[in-house]
Amino acid sequence: MNQNITTAELEGFEKGFAADPAKRVAQLAVTANGVNKSATDPLVQREDRHQFSIQLEAGKITNQKSSGRCWMFAALNTMRVEIMKKLNLETFELSQNYTLFYDKLEKANYFLESILDTLDEPTDGRLIAHLLSAPLNDGGQWDMLCNLIEKYGVVPKDTMPETACSSSTWEVTGYMTRKLREFACALREGHAAGKTVDQLREQKEAMLSDIYNMLCIALGNPPKTFTFETRDKDKKFIREEGLTGKSFFEKYIGWDMSSYVSLINAPTAGKPYHKTFTVKLLGNIVEGRPVKYLNLPIEDLKAAAIRQMQDGKPVWFGCDVGKCSIREGGIMDLNILRPDALFGTGFGMTKAQRLDYGDSLMTHAMVFQGVNLDESGKPTRWRVENSWGKDSGADGYYVMSDEWFSEYTYQVVVHKDYLTEEQRAELQQAPIELEPWDPMGSLA
Template sequence: MDKSISFTQLEEFEKDFHRDPAKRVAQLAVTANGVNQSAADPFTLRRDRFQFSVELKTGHITNQKASGRCWLFAAMNTMRMEVMKKLNLEDFELSQNYLLFYDKLEKSNYFLESILETLDEPTNGRLIAHLLTAPLNDGGQWDMLCNIVDKYGVVPKDAMPETACSSSTGEITSYMTRRLREFACTLREGYAQGRDIGQLRKMKEGMLCSIYNMLCIALGNPPKTFAFEIRDKDNKFIRDTGLTGRSFYEKYVGWELSDYVSLINATTKDKPFHRTFTVKLLGNVKEGRPVKYLNLPVEELKQAAVRQLEGGSPVWFGCDVGKSSTRKTGIMDLEALRPDQLFGVEFGMDKAQRLDYCDSLMTHAMVFQGVNLDENGAPDRWKVENSWGDELGEKGYFVMSDNWFTEYTYQVVIHKKYLTDSQRAELEQAPIELEPWDPMGSLA
């Protein structure tokens, strides 16, 4: 068979298209309405109802706007529940901008340190190319969130409100990324010219000062101390002054973050179940805890999530939100979209194959705030709190079918008390190191 496409082949392709009238019908629908709208199955709404047998009280729906901060929004949406419970509040929101500031600063340092650790690697090699691809991604992992909160704490939203750049991060991230790549060039060329590591680290200090200044201009200066003032459900006025991010966190959230661990479901052959994993050169706070996962069968992730919800606590999770989901109606179901029927094709890869062949990975973090258990106590759908505003889904909430969880949910964060004894023991294993470009190194 020829290597190139021949005109004879094109004629046969054209004849094949016109043999089936259904292709013409599909063409009319897609050219007028687009693929997803034409492929959407409205009947999934009958099955994926916004009713749940286990459902938590939540605050108002938040909105990350044009930023990739879903992991921070999801985490703050879980932590704010503690503040609301302790202070009898109707609603409350923590500052995502505050955490964004320090995450960007710490990621910059982590990137520059990674450059210093790889000075002998070739510039055109895969490792340096990977480091340079996105040194300042908006996204993150749960352990990275823990590192920021452990070091800087959290503050109420009014202590460091949103700015134009925190709500739309593309511009400032682009300029900071250019600056960091230039710094990487300077450090590597300085090393080639004979500068020692001490001299290079002295240069790094000035580089970080430049990044800090850019962050202050774009996001505002983070507060050193602040006053917390609010009214509770009974109209009682609460005032607490002289707080820092750390003291506010310890007083009003109070979680021991080391008790919260990441369970993943990665089904590829190189990742056996019941083993722990980490990812090389993935992090933000250099002295912080490394990313660590325990890989388990997906049913064990579901069971742990149900136990935590039944215990009254929400569940941070990571998934591939763009697959088989409808943004407007908020349905995450394997039959929510039927491009297979629309195009007359089969999408046949399983979860492991999708990971191996770059067809799926974790892209978004949200929060489980409820689950529906059937008459046998098994989950059949999950209530999802998103951070895309209240105009999508059911006033900002999405519903996930249990079969969608199986295929496209990759990570849940669970308090150790909701794990089995064997799972807690498995967590103590030394982690297997994954390469920096492994799909489980993706950032939500």
């Protein structure tokens, strides 16, 4: 067989294309409208109705705009329900800018500490290249959010509102990333010149001061104390003075964050079910809890999510949102897009194969706010609260088919109360460590 593409092969390809009228029709459609518009099957939308046998009440749709804070928005959207219930509010929103500020600051410190922990690794090695690739990513994991809440609490959105840079993070994140790489260079060169780790940590304090100043300029100064004011559904005015982020969280949300656990579905050979996992060098707060997952069959994730929603509580989850989904109407369904029919070729990898070969991973976090159960109690479709504003999906909501859940949902977070006894016991296992570049270390 030939190693190169020959003229004869090209002629054969051309004749094969010309001999199939369907390919010419597809060409006309795609060149004029693009792939996804041409591949959308409108008949599927009839089946994906925005009607659910279990449907929770939620506040107004939020909008992360041009930022990668979906994991924060999703988590804060689950928490705000507690405040709305306690205070009889129509809607409420927590400050995503406040958590962003401290996440960036803590991630900067985590990155610099990771550099100090790897001073003897080669600069051109895979580990240092991984650390330098995105030291200040917008994304995150549930356990990273727990670390922020436990250390800093939360504040109402009007206490630390959005800024141009929180709504569009790429500029300031880009400049801080440049500084962190510069700092990494200085620390590693200092080590090569014979400086001790204690001396390098003295340098680190000045480095963090620079990052803090950049964050204040871009996001504003985070409040130490604040006055909380709102009005409930009955027009009753509520005011409380002298609150901190931690005291506000404790009084109005009051969750034990350690009781919320991450269940994943990673059906790959190296990740057996009913075992726990963590990811090396993945985190945001050095003294915080590490990321920890319990890997379970997909039906176990569904069952736990349903039990929590049956109790009136929404569910944070992570998925690969870009696969088989459309924004118009908010549909996530394996058949909503038919590129196989359009291109005349199938896309046949399994979920495990997609993970192993880099075709899929968790890219986005959202909130389950409902599910439709058939007469036998089996889920058929899921109600999804997104954070892309009300103009995306159906007034900000998406509908996910149960088959889509199986293929592209990777993580759900539930309270331990909604696990089985066996699952709670499995959580006590020491986690197996995954490499930093493992797909289960992806950030939503």
